[in-house]
Amino acid sequence: MGVKNLWDIIESCKKTIPLHHLQNKRVSIDLSCWMVQLQNVNKSHCSLKDKLYIKGLFHRLRALIALNCTLIFVTDGSIPAIKLSTYRRRLKSGTEDEINLNNTSSLRRNMGSEFSCMIKEAKLLGMALEVPCLDGVEEAEAQCALLNSESLCDGCFTSDSDVFLFGARTVYRDICLGEGGFVVCYEMADIERELGFGRNSLITLSVLLGSDYSPGVRGLGPESACRIVESIGDKGVLQRIALEGLSFARKGSRKQGCSRRCNHKENESDRQLNINGSERDLQGEKHFQQVVGAYLKPKCHSADSEAVHGSNIKEQRCSKS
Structure with missing residues (x-):
């Protein structure tokens, strides 16, 4: 997915x-x-x-x-x-x-x-x-x-x-x-140029909308999620969430912003977002940090690993140069 x-x-x-x-x-x-x-x-x-x-x-x-x-x-x-x-x-x-x-x-x-x-x-x-x-x-x-x-x-x-x-x-x-x-x-x-979404913004969208790693925030649709993320900006969005937790989504969803960057139309669920300070939300914020880590530091073979060397991809790169 x-x-x-x-x-x-x-x-x-x-x-x-x-x-x-x-x-x-x-x-x-x-x-x-x-x-x-x-x-x-x-x-x-x-x-x-x-x-x-x-x-x-x-x-x-x-x-x-x-x-x-x-x-x-x-x-x-x-x-x-x-x-x-x-x-x-x-x-x-x-x-x-x-x-x-x-x-x-x-x-x-x-x-x-x-x-x-x-x-x-x-x-x-x-x-x-x-x-x-x-x-x-x-x-x-x-x-x-x-x-x-x-x-x-x-x-x-x-x-x-x-x-x-x-x-x-x-x-x-x-x-x-x-x-x-x-x-x-x-x-x-x-x-990045047309939508203003860098890697940090896309990671945040995955937490808000849902992905293989996260169920998403209930009641938040793509239009509102895009508006929230673009209102903060790619550079500071992960730091903002680290400081405020997912409660930042409730604040951001109330702000008026340009929605030209999202092809999905607003639906009724976008206007029913409800995030509070419950224990469940604290667990969700902890999960968010796990999601961020999973995307920023995935388990992979490094570029200089034996596995990558064994695949001959580096040698193939040199032969193309």
Whole structure:
């Protein structure tokens, strides 16, 4: 999911660029996101036994390799402890493989699940096409963001919007092949310039609206959340919350501000925000600090780690220079 409503909020920054603009680019790929996309196509056309998702993956890789792109798969590692409540909700709706959630630390994924087997098949295809794979410590999009922010890749493919909160600068959300092929691209520089939302602002929006790490503030919609965050500014928003807690949202929601930066219209719930000084709110403020830490300091392989060196991405970068 990423951050609730974030793709809609940054819609005005979306760019559709011709596929050939990726010529000679170094690109990381959040493999799980690609496989979910391809799995959905597979389900709409035939059974998983036909492995249409592998054919789709092959065509994507072939098109990018033909453009002399340097590619690297990045896979998810353990499930972060802060994300376990999200997995509990997904399990109840039957959208995730069953795992043991009676734990407060990060959990290893079920490597025997159907989806994990699909990931293994994808990695084998990548090996055959000389596409290296970096197995993430926890979130794949966080590892992709680190590679991008450390200039080890020029951009990353993922559909998880929280990749920006982890520090990514250039994100490709989707790809279309064939004649007139294109990619859907978002640049953090555009988000900062056009919307005034930097990384700190996006992290704050994730707490207010909800994300994989936070349920959000009840009664607060995207229009009000955007107005609150932009009224404070990116530089001081995290410090402001550290000093005032989530009560700052109630104050900010009463202020009048320009809403041109948010594509969502105000709804009734936006006018029913109720935040007080209860024990529950204090717990929420503590959770907020955990969310901030999870986004600012995610568990990833560092740029100079053996895992990154072993993926040959640094050597590939040098060969492109």
